[in-house]
Amino acid sequence: MLTRVKSAVANFMGGIMAGSSGSEHGGGGCGGSDLPLRFPYGRPEFLGLSQDEVECSADHIARPILILKETRRLPWATGYAEVINAGKSTHNEDQASCEVLTVKKKAGAITSTPNRNSTKRRSSLPNGEGLQLKENSESEGVSCHYWSLFDGHAGSGAAVVASRLLQHHITEQLQDIVDILRNSAVLPPTCLGEEPENTPANSRTLTRAASLRGGVGAPGSPSTPPTRFFTEKKIPHECLVIGALESAFKEMDLQIERERSSYNISGGCTALIVICLLGKLYVANAGDSRAIIIRNGEIVPMSSEFTPETERQRLQYLAFMQPHLLGNEFTHLEFPRRVQRKELGKKMLYRDFNMTGWAYKTIEDDDLKFPLIYGEGKKARVMATIGVTRGLGDHDLKVHDSNIYIKPFLSSAPEVRVYDLSKYEHGADDVLVLATDGLWDVLANEEVAEAITQFLPNCDPDDPHRYTLAAQDLVMRARGVLKDRGWRISNDRLGSGDDISVYVIPLIHGNKLS
Amino acid sequence: MTYAYLFKYIIIGDTGVGKSCLLLQFTDKRFQPVHDLTIGVEFGARMVNIDGKQIKLQIWDTAGQESFRSITRSYYRGAAGALLVYDITRRETFNHLTSWLEDARQHSSSNMVIMLIGNKSDLESRRDVKREEGEAFAREHGLIFMETSAKTACNVEEAFINTAKEIYRKIQQGLFDVHNEANGIKIGPQQCISTSVGSIASQRNSGDVESNSGCC
Numbered sequence: 232m233l234t235r236v237k238s239a240v241a242n243f244m245g246g247i248m249a250g251s252s253g254s255e256h257g258g259g260g261c262g263g264s265d266l267p268l269r270f271p272y273g274r275p276e277f278l279g280l281s282q283d284e285v286e287c288s289a290d291h292i293a294r295p296i297l298i299l300k301e302t303r304r305l306p307w308a309t310g311y312a313e314v315i316n317a318g319k320s321t322h323n324e325d326q327a328s329c330e331v332l333t334v335k336k337k338a339g340a341i342t343s344t345p346n347r348n349s350t351k352r353r354s355s356l357p358n359g360e361g362l363q364l365k366e367n368s369e370s371e372g373v374s375c376h377y378w379s380l381f382d383g384h385a386g387s388g389a390a391v392v393a394s395r396l397l398q399h400h401i402t403e404q405l406q407d408i409v410d411i412l413r414n415s416a417v418l419p420p421t422c423l424g425e426e427p428e429n430t431p432a433n434s435r436t437l438t439r440a441a442s443l444r445g446g447v448g449a450p451g452s453p454s455t456p457p458t459r460f461f462t463e464k465k466i467p468h469e470c471l472v473i474g475a476l477e478s479a480f481k482e483m484d485l486q487i488e489r490e491r492s493s494y495n496i497s498g499g500c501t502a503l504i505v506i507c508l509l510g511k512l513y514v515a516n517a518g519d520s521r522a523i524i525i526r527n528g529e530i531v532p533m534s535s536e537f538t539p540e541t542e543r544q545r546l547q548y549l550a551f552m553q554p555h556l557l558g559n560e561f562t563h564l565e566f567p568r569r570v571q572r573k574e575l576g577k578k579m580l581y582r583d584f585n586m587t588g589w590a591y592k593t594i595e596d597d598d599l600k601f602p603l604i605y606g607e608g609k610k611a612r613v614m615a616t617i618g619v620t621r622g623l624g625d626h627d628l629k630v631h632d633s634n635i636y637i638k639p640f641l642s643s644a645p646e647v648r649v650y651d652l653s654k655y656e657h658g659a660d661d662v663l664v665l666a667t668d669g670l671w672d673v674l675a676n677e678e679v680a681e682a683i684t685q686f687l688p689n690c691d692p693d694d695p696h697r698y699t700l701a702a703q704d705l706v707m708r709a710r711g712v713l714k715d716r717g718w719r720i721s722n723d724r725l726g727s728g729d730d731i732s733v734y735v736i737p738l739i740h741g742n743k744l745s
Numbered sequence: 746m747t748y749a750y751l752f753k754y755i756i757i758g759d760t761g762v763g764k765s766c767l768l769l770q771f772t773d774k775r776f777q778p779v780h781d782l783t784i785g786v787e788f789g790a791r792m793v794n795i796d797g798k799q800i801k802l803q804i805w806d807t808a809g810q811e812s813f814r815s816i817t818r819s820y821y822r823g824a825a826g827a828l829l830v831y832d833i834t835r836r837e838t839f840n841h842l843t844s845w846l847e848d849a850r851q852h853s854s855s856n857m858v859i860m861l862i863g864n865k866s867d868l869e870s871r872r873d874v875k876r877e878e879g880e881a882f883a884r885e886h887g888l889i890f891m892e893t894s895a896k897t898a899c900n901v902e903e904a905f906i907n908t909a910k911e912i913y914r915k916i917q918q919g920l921f922d923v924h925n926e927a928n929g930i931k932i933g934p935q936q937c938i939s940t941s942v943g944s945i946a947s948q949r950n951s952g953d954v955e956s957n958s959g960c961c
């Protein structure tokens with residue numbers, strides 16, 4: 232993503248087969264920090280690699296595909312495989328972590344008023360909500376499955392830190408609302424500490440009727456509590472989870488910002504995480520990794536990418552509102568190509584933050600500046616520097632040879648999508664695939680789905696490694712084999728020279744949850 | 746821990762011949778009768794001493810099954826040595842050597858040193874392939890040959906070290922371009938002692954104390 236920074240690092244380190252664990256100290260060209268690392272560089276903890284194994288894995292010539300060891304299991308028999316880049320950076324800058332979190336109400340945390348509905352009442356709800364309580368008795372807390380994937384740039388620091396710490400921020404955010412979430416029969420209280428209205432979550436019509444009467448007073452039925460406001464938004468439970476994830480991403484980013492005064496936390500990273508909580512999957516994505524569900528051979532996209540192209544209007548608007556962020560060197564307008572001085576006074580096609588189409592404008596001096604967003608597709612950059620517009624870290628990233636910070640244009644906010652596992656009966660070959668852009672750059676969703684639907688039915692359904700083997704197969708298809716003219720995949724297309732990391736998460740385990 | 750050279754090895758051969766056991770015996774000096782099936786690639790490392798020089802061996806243990814063949818093939822590149830293993834109690838593993846050798850020759854650098862290993866020599870009573878047959882195959886194809894037992898550790902040390910000696914000899918003869926890391930050889934960090942390389946496994950058995958070179 233940071234081509235310029237990256238090649239400088241690669242040149243400095245000499246690339247290939249480099250494995251000295253100390254290479255992050257002293258900067259390696261990325262900042263020259265004397266501060267200690269927050270965490271040492273390594274591969275995902277769940278791979279359980281020794282220092283020697285990490286060293287072997289960093290072979291940019293043979294590019295070994297690392298998979299979960301036989302003795303190690305991830306929750307839900309999740310499959311995982313990864314491979315290092317073809318030499319663009321010494322380290323594999325992707326990171327991952329996966330664990331089962333237990334969310335317990337913090338002692339002394341804010342409490343919602345205890346729910347008076349009995350368990351019997353809850354489990355009798357027609358949609359089956361509330362049944363999850365069976366497996367999580369109140370005192371033990373709620374279990375939350377967590378998968379994460381980070382794609383680092385300009386150093387591995389931020390990705391390593393995020394892979395170790397983001398889950399704690401998520402747990403912390405969920406702790407505050409865990410009691411509300413498990414009380415699925417009652418909509419989340421708008422204001423904590425007040426008597427709940429005791430409105431069943433599935434009786435919207437009643438609520439709406441009540442709110443229509445609102446203000447007039449004198450409710451028709453004595454069981455309807457008095458309405459205090461004319462309208463009140465009904466916030467479903469899942470929106471609190473989404474909010475918790477969004478807050479967790481922000482807190483993670485703030486922590487990196489704070490701690491970089493005492494630690495060397497190099498670069499930045501994209502973040503794609505999935506949690507499974509109370510029967511629903513929440514996919515939160517900030518960056519250009521991607522998640523898709525492959526169900527019965529069909530593709531259900533679960534994320535969208537955030538790049539200079541997809542976020543052009545947001546970035547242009549910010550620059551329009553706060554032109555000082557451009558340091559007098561860039562224009563927020565987009566033109567189909569660089570404007571030349573001799574074209575001053577002529578009319579040229581352009582677009583501003585408010586446009587998706589194009590119009591003509593008379594070229595002025597300001598339009599000669601370098602465009603805020605420049606380049607197409609994978610080469611599109613913000614201020615000629617970065618190709619991804621959401622993620623964590625990058626607080627010190629500046630435009631080359633300038634004092635212009637990039638961070639104001641980057642957002643740590645994820646887009647969160649929800650998937651209700653209970654809505655479908657999943658088979659053993661229905662999976663959620665998470666992967667960094669190394670995979671998606673060379674394989675289309677359809678090709679990934681085809682590979683999975685070819686591979687999995689040929690594996691023994693009881694083989695605990697089947698999803699890891701499927702992940703290995705995907706990485707192999709995206710990496711390809713080294714030929715005279717570089718890494719090649721099927722149809723002699725160019726393989727991915729990037730770091731590639733892939734999870735294959737079977738959804739059949741979701742059936743048991745509901 | 747510093748070293749003069751790093752050599753990369755790859756272990757190949759049919760599944761079940763004892764590749765993973767040989768690696769474990771060499772790096773950890775133990776035999777684990779039930780070893781999990783290798784389904785990807787696994788790594789080991791150990792320091793050895795050749796001619797007074799510390800040499801780090803980085804060993805890649807591969808999956809032998811046919812279904813992983815294309816992945817395994819992609820790992821030959823950048824290997825300086827290969828241990829091609831068959832099981833002396835199973836003739837078919839010996840019969841498959843030609844196909845393994847073809848793969849190795851086609852996908853590796855031409856100078857790769859190949860050591861042919863007839864493993865499970867402790868199972869003399871169940872022997873299915875005569876030692877002479879292994880020797881003849883090796884002679885015919887220009888390989889070094891040894892019979893080993895990953896169980897009793899007989900010849901295991903020698904198999905790995907003799908391969909290293911042969912690579913070292915080729916370096917001294919100028920047959921290897923040590924600056925091209927695609928040959929599976931890397932010159933050790935001379936300028937600067939790396940901070941914490943080397944797990945317990947690689948430090949054990951490393952022979953004499955490492956030389957104190959460099960500036961740091």
Ligand SMILES: Nc1nc2c(ncn2[C@@H]2O[C@H](COP(=O)(O)OP(=O)(O)O)[C@@H](O)[C@H]2O)c(=O)[nH]1
Nearest residue numbers: 760761762763764765766778780865894895896
């Ligand atoms: N008796 C004996 N058994 C061995 C020896 N080496 C390996 N084995 C056994 O052969 C089987 C396969 O070994 P393994 O290392 O997994 O084979 P790989 O598939 O080539 O890696 C295991 O059950 C080992 O216990 C040996 O030298 N002697």
Ligand SMILES: [Mg+2]
Nearest residue numbers: 764765782783
């Ligand atoms: Mg094995």
